[in-house]
Amino acid sequence: MHLIIAEKNIAAQRIAGFLAGTSKLTSDKTGGVNSYHFNDSVAIGLRGHVVEVDFEEGYSNWRSEVHTPRTLIDAGMIKKPTEKKIISLIKKYAKKATLVTIATDYDREGELIGKEAYEIVRSANKDVRINRAIFSAITRQEILSAFDNPTEIDFNLASAGETRQEIDLVWGASLTRFISIAAKRGGNNILSVGRVQSPTLSMIVEREREIDSFIPQPYWMLGLITEKNSIEIEARHTNGKFWVYDEAKTAKSATKEPLLVKEVREGTKNDSAPTPFDTTAFIVAAGRIGLSASNAMRIAEELYMNGFISYPRTDNTIYPPSLDLNEILSELKRTPFVKDVEWISENRRKEPTRGKKSSTDHPPIHPAGAAKPSQMNEQAWKVYELVVRRFLATLSPDARWKTMKILFDAGGEEYTSTGQKLETEGYRHVYTYSQAKDQILPDLSKGETLPIKEIVLEEKETQPPPRYSQSRLIQQMEELGLGTKSTRHDVIGKLVSRRYVEESPLKPTLVGKAVTDTLEEFAAHITKPDMTQTLESHMEDIKKGTRSKEIVVEESKKMLHEIFDELEANEENIGNEIMDRTAEERIIGKCPVCGHSLMIRSSKGMAQFIGCTAYPDCSFNIGLPSAQWGKAIKEDNVCETHGLNYVRLIRKGSRPWDIGCPLCNHISSNLESLRLMPSITEKLIDKLHSVHIYSVYEIANMDKSILEEKLEINSQISEMLKKDAEDILELLRKRSELRKFVRKIIPPRKGRSHAKVLNAVIDSGINSIEDLSKSNEKILLKMHLSEQEAETLLYEAKSVTNKELLRNYGVPAVSLKKYFEAGFISPDDFCNIHPAYLSLKTGLNIETVFKHVNLVCSNMGVKTPEKISKKAFESGKEELLSINGIGESMIEKLFFAGITDINMLKNADSSVLTQKTGLSEEKIQKIQAEC
């Protein structure tokens, strides 16, 4: 059997399709992994890398005293399977295979992925022949030829890839751990370092430094406006920027009529049709139509999966000869772009345009199938259209512009004006993304004179360089060789999620700057693109066989050790420096009480709050929602009233929660509860606010004398306020308990949120679970509840309240559970139902039951029933059972009536007993007679 292993499922499917030809092709799914069968062959797709490198066991604890970050440098490495199902399926087929062909992508990572597959095959089958098929496009022609002329795996090339993996892991992991530990950061706040991310961050930081240190220079621009045939013409002084005002002014005063046309230069300008899309060019073009890099890639991936466009991750800008451009064109006739396709067939250029980079991995991004707008959403359609139009543009002729440049003389001062007109539309007919702007000048001829309508002297300023946009940064990364076509856009996402940079345009945060500066000082190598460039050249040597992986890795490790010498000697400084510089990230303004700084802080667990840096001298603080709702971060906006930065809670995978000004939020969220205090007045609230007391909690917990002093009130009022505050706190506590309770029991339904039910409950004066338990179903039915729900809620409320009451009376929880299970849920049950019956139903010892009944009754002020000893109780029961006609079920009824022995039965009044037991008088008299 012939086993074919491709890099991904779709590739396996398409390869199988081409190889099967007219033979029957079937597919099969095992454990979520597809395989494609034809003749005696099976094709399976990997999922890129199916194993990953990691450190051997024992290095997972970051804070280990023994395995410090430095020890990672020389730690052993293992390959961990990441796609176990795929691996086991490959092993299964490998055992039966007589030939295995590795058909992964034709680039370095593809070769490494191929080698990983090779090793998996070998582990299951020592002898099977394994060859390699190479192709740059999954077209029938290329695939058939690749399988007709197989080669061998290039182990040198794969080894170059492994070198990269090891160096990346060792540098990345050791430095990430070191710097995170030094700055005391863990969990979501680690400070990551890497060969690609750190130089990328450094570029953003460097740009920000240029912007910060930029000193704008004033300059002046001189221009004039003239006119011919009512067409206005603007002309600029040929000096360009005047750096000295006086010079500009002199030139302006010298500018005099007549305005003489000195020269008219006409020419043409070629406007080349664009080259085929590689990933970077695609991202840039998508950026121009308003898509972020990651969105563009996500959509392109979708279009690829649905067969509308070719593989979107490529470095190639030259169509391979095997790509049938005519076939694509005829396919596109079935799209709304049919008119453009027809135009191409009449105007097509001889050869398609070609870019500078040809690579072996995949063809440039091109349309792969016809699509209609109804098959996808609007954004996806925009992307599809872009790919189609770009493809058509690469087959279109260049555009041509007619240009005109006029030189004027005005009293010895020279001015110039340029115009342009699209002469040949060319590719612009189909590629409509940049508008062709004509700037038409009227016909002018040498020697002609014109009037000067206006002379304009404008003061301007030089501008700092702009911050990077995502696509500009991706272009820059590509130029420097950082990252790959598949990873560049992810790197930016990584920097954002580490909170090193903020998006659009990219701006470094304090953390980003601090980390970059530290690395530049102590580990400069990893902050520069040179590291990648050197690595690339070493990998080239490994591929050629002139250098070994071992030597390259060893050299790299040696260098990293030297860096660690410096780092470890300065660990404390490095940590303090980063912590100091990033503290500002959490300072949101001045403390209204003492003027020191207010800072976002977090305590153990999930609690977070805003506190004063002068604590404990100043205890001003504002509580924030728990971090489970999101981590509090400072925003740029500042509250006009309080001068504090806004705060927002961010959590992965959810929308951010905007708190706004934390003090405004604090005030408004506490106002309602302050107003619940009976003794409060609006005037008093203003007074409280003016001395920075905002919550009931603060009043309740504040020293009485301090409260008097601050509010200038007497002891009587302060006492009242504190009493009120304590009551309100208790009320709020109970309400919050009630909320939780209702939430737990009543499921939310459409049109009936928990909030709606809860508001109705509180509005009707129910403030605690206890209130609820004393309520009735009629009231509850008004609260958007069904009868069933009202009943459940009432029952649960009673049960919770009673349980708490009985616990307070001293009934132990374990016994309580038994009473509840038997259906005795209220204190009344304990006083009204005879202990004998309670004991029988719960299985609890009679003496224990008496003890509990005693506790409950005395607490409720009810007389306790007369005690019976265990011995008397048991013998009484036996006596009763010995009477003819008394069985277990009648014992239950007798116990319920308080009859526990023969004597009591004999002396009982039969009519009373009838009532209590529900038995007929006749029957009672019969058993009484048996006694």
Place this chain on the structure above:
DNA sequence: GCAAGGTC
């Protein structure tokens, strides 16, 4: 918990 590289 760490990198960068595949792919979904």
